[in-house]
Amino acid sequence: MTDEARLFSDRDSLCRDAAHELLRILAxxxxxxxxxxxVLTGGGTGTxxxxxxxxxxxxxxxxxxxxxxxxxxxxxxxxxPDWSRVHLWWGDERFLPAGDxxxxxxxxxxxxxxxLVTLHGMPSANIHRMxxxxxxxxxxxxxxxxxxxxxxxxxxxxxxxxxxxxxxVDPGPDGRLPVFDVVMLGVGPDAHVASLFPGxxxxxTRGETVIAVExxxxxxxxRLSLTxxxxxxxxxxxxxxxxxxxAEAVAAVRRARDDETTxxxxxxxxxxxxxxxxxxxxxxxxxxxx
Ligand SMILES: O=C1O[C@H](COP(=O)(O)O)[C@@H](O)[C@H](O)[C@H]1O
Numbered sequence: 001m002t003d004e005a006r007l008f009s010d011r012d013s014l015c016r017d018a019a020h021e022l023l024r025i026l027a028x029x030x031x032x033x034x035x036x037x038x039v040l041t042g043g044g045t046g047t048x049x050x051x052x053x054x055x056x057x058x059x060x061x062x063x064x065x066x067x068x069x070x071x072x073x074x075x076x077x078x079x080x081p082d083w084s085r086v087h088l089w090w091g092d093e094r095f096l097p098a099g100d101x102x103x104x105x106x107x108x109x110x111x112x113x114x115x116l117v118t119l120h121g122m123p124s125a126n127i128h129r130m131x132x133x134x135x136x137x138x139x140x141x142x143x144x145x146x147x148x149x150x151x152x153x154x155x156x157x158x159x160x161x162x163x164x165x166x167x168x169v170d171p172g173p174d175g176r177l178p179v180f181d182v183v184m185l186g187v188g189p190d191a192h193v194a195s196l197f198p199g200x201x202x203x204x205t206r207g208e209t210v211i212a213v214e215x216x217x218x219x220x221x222x223r224l225s226l227t228x229x230x231x232x233x234x235x236x237x238x239x240x241x242x243x244x245x246x247a248e249a250v251a252a253v254r255r256a257r258d259d260e261t262t263x264x265x266x267x268x269x270x271x272x273x274x275x276x277x278x279x280x281x282x283x284x285x286x287x288x289x290x
Contacts, residue, residue, distance in 0.1 A: 003257065003273075005280040007287050011048055011242035018240060018281050019052035022182060025236070026081040029181045036181050037087040037166075039226070041194070042094075042104030043186035045240040045281075050111040057112075057120060083122035087166065087178065088113070091185055091231065092194035093130035095152050095212075095222035102220065105129045128162055130224045131155035148222060152212040156224055160210040163230075173275065174233045176209050183234035187241045187269045188218065191249045195225035196268040203228060203268040228264070228271055237274030244285040251288055254280070 008014035022038065029036035040046060060078045094102050101107070105127075116122040133151065166178040185193040195213045196202040202225060205211050209230040213223040231237065241250055249269070256262040256270035264271040284290050 003254070003278045003280060005282060005287070007289070008281070008283050011045060011283050012052075014240070014242060014281050014283050015045065015048040015052040016056075018049045018184075018238070019056055020078070022049065022053060022184075023056060023078060023080065025181055026086050027079040029179075030081045030085045033179070035085050035087070035179075036081055037089060037178050039089045039091050039180050039183040039231075039234070040104070040108055041091050041184045041186045041240065042107060045242045046104075046184055046186050047107045047111050048242075049184065049240060050108055050113075054112040054115055057115065061120070080120075083116055083120045084126070086122065087126045087128060089128045089163070089178070089180070090130050091183060092196075092223055092225040094220050095131075095133045095155065095224055096220055097134040098132035100132075103132065128159075128166075130159050133222070149212075149214065152214065152222055152224070156208075156210045156212040159224060160208065163209055172233070174209070174229065177230055177233050180234045182236045182238060183231055183274070184238045184240050185231070185269070185272065187239055187246060187249055187253065189245050189249050190217070191253050191267045191269045192218070193239075193269045193272055194231065195223035196228065198266050198268060203264045203271065228268075231272045232275075234274045236277045236279065237272060238279050238281055239269065240281045241286040242283040244290055246286040247288040250280075250282065250286050 026036040026038065056078055060080060090104055093104050096103050099106060113127055117124050163178060164176045167175055168179050187193055190198055192198060195216060197217055202211055202213055205227050206229060208227050211225055211227055213225055215221050216223050253267050253269040256267040262270045
């Protein structure tokens, strides 16, 4: 299947359009299947999309003069999902104490999630955060290095179990995972996606849905990540990329995607795809046009 690319003059317009489309997909999935789920990514563009989504939700809610209701129309062209039926997951997370500003979930919390829970009826139980280093899978406070390996392994198993607990009723490509209507992924200048880094075992791992990463070249070193196999169950997979520092990686990955001999260990982003669509959301700089 050929990838589609959408180009934008800048990151803000990319984020606004992606947020708009994400809302539409979630609303359609709730209408058609009674449930929807999205996998969030960290990073500047991933968090920018959540901020844009929050703005859309607030504007639509203000325009309607009331809180959201299932399937209701809000604003001229924005249809809200019933948030009580939407589940949110993460593609990767930094294994740090809860509340650490470097955690992807903390950035998402501030950009969007607090508002969805307090104002728009999303149950906190629908927000599936990856475990934190000081949580049940950790060892109280931030574990010492010697304990860390065991803690992060337990955390990866815990998230895999949580995913399996929400697995699709009618098992599709992977009975251990929910239906992911949309998986969003940033792409690093080194072509990493989620926390699957070139040169580490992550991109080549098979048979698991979640892995622990103990030596990420991008700080912090301890991370959790969905695997290639898990990401590839997405109905739609979106690469969301902005900035000139990504242009070389984007070009190389897009070339590698057309090459059957691609080395997954060198170009992790080249081996992930959506089942029905793979879409590149790019600003001009990331597309190499500046
Ligand atoms: O560390 C991470 O980086 C990537 C890319 O972030 P960006 O700021 O360069 O767009 C992100 O997708 C990933 O979730 C995060 O953990």
